[in-house]
Amino acid sequence: MNSSPKLDLSPDPPLPKTRSEGLVIRKYGGSSLATPEMVNEVAADVAAIAETGDRVVLVVSAMGDSTDRLIALAGEFAEPPAPRELDQLMATGEQVSASVLAMALAERGVEAVSLSGDQAGIEVAGEPGAGTIVRVDPGRILARLRDARVIVVAGFQGRDADGELLTLGRGGSDTTAVALAAALGGSECEIRTDVHGVRTADPRIVRDTRVVRTISYDAMVELAGLDARVLHPRSVELARRHGVAVRVTHASDPGPSTVVTAGEPSLEGTPSVIGIAHERDVRLVRVEVSATGPDHYAHVLTTLAGCGVRPDNLSWPDPGELRFTVRGTEPLGLPITRLAMELEARSTVCDDFGSVSVIGTALLDSPGFVPEMLRVLADHRVTVPAMTTSQSRLTAVIPADGVDTTVRALHDAYGLAVDRT
Structure with missing residues (x-):
């Protein structure tokens, strides 16, 4: 045996202690x-x-x-x-x-x-x-x-x-x-x-x-x-x-x-942009609820999860409205119906959106990365109904017909065409 x-x-397993030569x-x-x-x-x-x-x-x-x-x-x-x-x-x-x-x-x-x-x-x-x-x-x-x-x-x-x-x-x-x-x-x-x-x-x-x-x-x-x-x-x-x-x-x-x-072995990474990513099949969902507060929104997200929907880019434009994006092209009819029946929520689904993302390291530690992205979007008159930020990703939801132009503009704006190796 x-x-x-x-x-x-x-x-959380123990890491291998030796490497095979x-x-x-x-x-x-x-x-x-x-x-x-x-x-x-x-x-x-x-x-x-x-x-x-x-x-x-x-x-x-x-x-x-x-x-x-x-x-x-x-x-x-x-x-x-x-x-x-x-x-x-x-x-x-x-x-x-x-x-x-x-x-x-x-x-x-x-x-x-x-x-x-x-x-x-x-x-x-x-x-x-x-x-x-x-x-x-x-x-x-x-x-x-x-x-x-x-x-x-x-x-x-x-x-x-x-x-x-x-x-x-x-x-x-x-x-x-x-x-x-x-x-x-x-x-x-x-x-x-x-x-x-x-x-x-x-x-x-x-x-x-x-x-x-x-x-x-x-x-x-x-x-x-x-x-x-x-x-x-x-x-x-x-x-x-x-x-x-x-x-x-x-x-x-x-x-x-x-x-x-x-x-990098240092405790903090050097702020830098590595690449530009994008998605084409993104839908923007607006959910209007009769009651407000984190608990009610938690019920909305739980109901969606039960239907296999994974919301992304969450935001609350006002106390009675929850916005989020959904990737892919799977039908949303059943989740929206369940929200209406169980939570008395009104929902609208807006198609024809995509997203562009700036990927990098310590992006929020530099004061220039987020403003530069917003400047590029403004220069190309791109509307941004939702945006999320983190240390490794800045993502803007934009109209799908503007994805290609925006990707090229961001790639140029952050100097990624220059081979830094």
């Missing part, structure tokens, strides 16, 4: 494995690492658009499909990637073994499609590494305490990779994808963006939470908790990369 201790991934931990996204030719390119790259004597643990996503095709396949038989059965189906995408990559490595003379999340010792909890990793048994992988140079783990999945397979939801493979790095004592986890790293803004909007070479966990959580799509916030939070640096780099094209780490 394997007696290796499991890494507890609950909120000669161990490379790397995740490949689905866009890097989309075709057999690309899988073979990855295999050649990994084989070169193995030839140097290092051991390699890989985490893989499903090939290309496999996940979308599996969801469409499920829809041919049930609408909507049972969540449990959908998880069983979707987990196969990552398992296919792991198997074919292990085969490609073996063809190059590299001993490689593919593992499902369960076989890799990943224990999860939660509901189908939304599992969370609660602990990892590193002994499962360490035992395999005695005979194989490369272990390829199917990301995005694990088993719960009852033996049920669960997938982890969006960003699950990133989270799998960071969890394994923490469990195996890895000091760094590489995320190989189709971009060179985190950029100062969306390059589809701003042409002269730059790769951010180093970014703190706090700033990366903000960027990831605002649809930057390079890393999922859960993976960054997990990396911060266990002291694992995360390097984001291109899977095949050499170039700059971004390292997500603890940042």
Whole structure:
């Protein structure tokens, strides 16, 4: 029986005391494995690492658009499909990637073994499609590494305490990779994808963006939470908790990369702007209530949470009105109806909004960052019905048709086109 201790991934676990030398931990996204030719390119790259004597643990996503095709396949038989059965189906995408990559490595003379999340010792909890990793048994992988140079783990999945397979939801493979790095004592986890790293803004909007070479966990959580799509916030939070640096780099094209780490060792960070983030699908909700006070507003927010709505950018323009924003395009009819029935509240939903955010460090410690943002918004005659500030994020809700122009203007105003590396 394997007696290796499991890494507890609950909120306050003990940090690993030692780091594993000669161990490379790397995740490949689905866009890097989309075709057999690309899988073979990855295999050649990994084989070169193995030839140097290092051991390699890989985490893989499903090939290309496999996940979308599996969801469409499920829809041919049930609408909507049972969540449990959908998880069983979707987990196969990552398992296919792991198997074919292990085969490609073996063809190059590299001993490689593919593992499902369960076989890799990943224990999860939660509901189908939304599992969370609660602990990892590193002994499962360490035992395999005695005979194989490369272990390829199917990301995005694990088993719960009852033996049920669960997938982890969006960003699950990133989270799998960071969890394994923490469990195996890895000091760094590489995320190989189709971009060179985190950029100062969306390059589809701003042409002269730059790769951010180093970014703190706090700033990366903000960027990831605002649809930057390079890393999922859960993976960054997990990396911060266990002291694992995360390097984001291109899977095949050499170039700059971004390292997500603890940042400056000083007690207080130097005020700086790192990047501009944005969202397009934002709705502004106004709730008028007959009674006022924190307790009544608490009932409003509790009712919304019960309907699966997560309000953002809360404000109280006057005692009888609560305003907040909601991201995404999920229907709000049921929550609004419940508010009217249970709390005698009148609500209006305003579509066609977006948001722009200035991301950085110690933003409120400098007197200039907030006024500069407001100046740019005023110069472009952008209305701002809601705004929130924190040390790492300044966010303004604005009309959706002004998002692109505002992102470009803020990127220019804060001098982000200049490569500071």
